Amino acid sequence: MIDVPVYNESGDQIETVAVDEDALGGKVRPALLKQAVVAYLANQRQGSAATRSRGMIVGSTAKLYRQKGTGRARVGNVRTAVRRGGGVAFAKRPRDFRQAMPKKMRRLARNNAVLAKILTGDLLLLDELLYEAPKTHRFAKMLRAIKADTGCLVAVAERNMNIYKSGRNIPRTEIRPVDQLNAYEVMRRNRLVMTKDALARLLEGPKAGDQTVEADAAEE
Numbered sequence: 001m002i003d004v005p006v007y008n009e010s011g012d013q014i015e016t017v018a019v020d021e022d023a024l025g026g027k028v029r030p031a032l033l034k035q036a037v038v039a040y041l042a043n044q045r046q047g048s049a050a051t052r053s054r055g056m057i058v059g060s061t062a063k064l065y066r067q068k069g070t071g072r073a074r075v076g077n078v079r080t081a082v083r084r085g086g087g088v089a090f091a092k093r094p095r096d097f098r099q100a101m102p103k104k105m106r107r108l109a110r111n112n113a114v115l116a117k118i119l120t121g122d123l124l125l126l127d128e129l130l131y132e133a134p135k136t137h138r139f140a141k142m143l144r145a146i147k148a149d150t151g152c153l154v155a156v157a158e159r160n161m162n163i164y165k166s167g168r169n170i171p172r173t174e175i176r177p178v179d180q181l182n183a184y185e186v187m188r189r190n191r192l193v194m195t196k197d198a199l200a201r202l203l204e205g206p207k208a209g210d211q212t213v214e215a216d217a218a219e220e
Contacts, residue, residue: 002118006125006196009138011145014127017196023203024115025108033116036109036183039099047095054079054087106182107206113186114202124148124193129156134165143173148191155181157197178202 003016021027057079064075081089117123124146131138143149151172156163164175176185178198186192194202 004118004123004125004199006127007146008127009129009142009145011142011147017125017199019118019199019203021115021118023205024111024118028112028116028119029108032105032109033112033183033187036101036106036113037187039101040182040184042097042099045097047097049092050094051088051091053091054081054089056091057085057087059085109183110181110186111202113183114181114192117186117192122191124152124191125199126193126195128197129160129163129195131160131162131166134162136166136169139163139166140170143167143170143193146193148193150191151189152191152193153181153185153189155192155194155198155202157195157201 001018001020004019005013006015006017008014059078061077061079063077065072067074075083078086080086114123126142126146140149143152149170152174154163154167154173154175155178156175157178159177167173167175172189174185174189178194178201181202
């Protein structure tokens with residue numbers, strides 16, 4: 001068990017929460033984390049780049065003039081890549097960069113990323129986040145109080161538009177429901193800020209019939 005301190009919005013520690021590392025995979029697996037990050041970034045690639053090869057250019061395939069005897073440099077047809085309007089050498093083709101990764105591996109990678117944040121002291125637990133209306137100044141003040149203003153990912157138990165609108169304009173700050181976390185986003189920022197409810201929901205794991213979305217572009 002790992003004791004994780006819990007803070008209020010003023011940055012004061014009010015209690016600790018015991019987290020079982022076995023619920024987050026037991027240990028950090030660097031190879032799995034790298035695979036998850038590479039797959040996530042690869043799945044963001046559009047892969048729609050395309051250029052026309054010489055076979056796709058409209059024009060005669062006949063040699064422009066004979067090889068010898070003209071005194072000019074030798075030349076082929078008008079489709080060649082060295083002439084203006086000709087085809088591109090080694091033309092690009094639309095390509096699918098997707099890398100498949102099973103859901104259980106993605107979830108384990110996410111949990112390992114959270115465990116890594118706990119072991120390095122970069123997981124900051126908040127008692128609660130209650131916003132009746134968007135308040136960016138209050139949100140920024142809270143991040144400064146808990147020393148997470150240099151870049152953080154804020155995870156909440158459920159989608160909350162007031163919290164999202166409060167932090168969306170703050171640089172290097174992202175707000176996500178805990179069900180949409182993935183390993184790349186967790187490791188991308190310096191700090192991971194979670195509410196107690198969000199951590200409890202993460203430790204519970206997926207429920208039967210739960211349509212969990214892990215914010216993976218391969219699934220969208």
